[in-house]
Amino acid sequence: MSKVAALVECENLLVLATHPGEEVLHCGGLIAQACLRGRPPVVAVMTDGGRDTALAEARARRARAAAAALGLPAGRLFLLGLHYGTAPAMGSELFRGLVAGLHFLMWSRDCGVILAPASGDADADCAAAAARCLAEDSAVALCQHGTGAPWLAPPPAQAAKRAALAAYGMQPAAEAAEQYLRPHGRPHR
Numbered sequence: 001m002s003k004v005a006a007l008v009e010c011e012n013l014l015v016l017a018t019h020p021g022e023e024v025l026h027c028g029g030l031i032a033q034a035c036l037r038g039r040p041p042v043v044a045v046m047t048d049g050g051r052d053t054a055l056a057e058a059r060a061r062r063a064r065a066a067a068a069a070l071g072l073p074a075g076r077l078f079l080l081g082l083h084y085g086t087a088p089a090m091g092s093e094l095f096r097g098l099v100a101g102l103h104f105l106m107w108s109r110d111c112g113v114i115l116a117p118a119s120g121d122a123d124a125d126c127a128a129a130a131a132r133c134l135a136e137d138s139a140v141a142l143c144q145h146g147t148g149a150p151w152l153a154p155p156p157a158q159a160a161k162r163a164a165l166a167a168y169g170m171q172p173a174a175e176a177a178e179q180y181l182r183p184h185g186r187p188h189r
Helices: 003-010 022-036 053-070 093-108 122-138 155-167 174-179
Strands: 013-017 042-047 077-082 113-117 141-145
Touching: 013 022, 013 093, 013 122, 022 042, 022 053, 022 113, 022 155, 042 093, 042 122, 053 077, 053 155, 077 093, 093 122, 113 122, 122 141
Parallel strands: 013 042, 013 113, 042 077, 113 141
Antiparallel strands: none
16 A cells, blocks of 8 residues: 555545645545545645636636535635735745644644645645744654645545536546546556
8 A cells, every 4th residue: 555545545635836826736536535435635726827817717716616526515625815926935924824824734734744736836835835844843744745646546536536627627638537536547457
């Protein structure tokens, strides 16, 4: 059993995504599996994913529809609403507020593991740094998503992930879809 699979079985999770849609691409199968086991994770999406209000609102609607497709109760999805591309600088008052807000979410939902993005762009770097601070302050495990092969979810969770991808309008060709559902894009046999 992989480390991630073991975590899904025994821990309450905080899934931190940088932009709307990343929670499904990187952790959709895991979120669905956790919901199926009766311990839905807390999912926090850091940015609004848009450069204007209409786009941000559309992505928020898609995020809620995708969460429902994964089986995530509405009260477990938190859209933090930072503007796309405006990540707060580490150590700034806004950064400290972000960490404090995430700490409250973890504490209030008894989360023992954080799944956060690997560094990448400025927003992902901010999310990764916030997750590191949170993990250190809370003495909880931190795992990165968006690196390496995705976790192989059982078939019911794969179906939920496909539905969530569709809620975001992500309907890649069959071969491309498999890379989001199986390790290294190879079909599971």
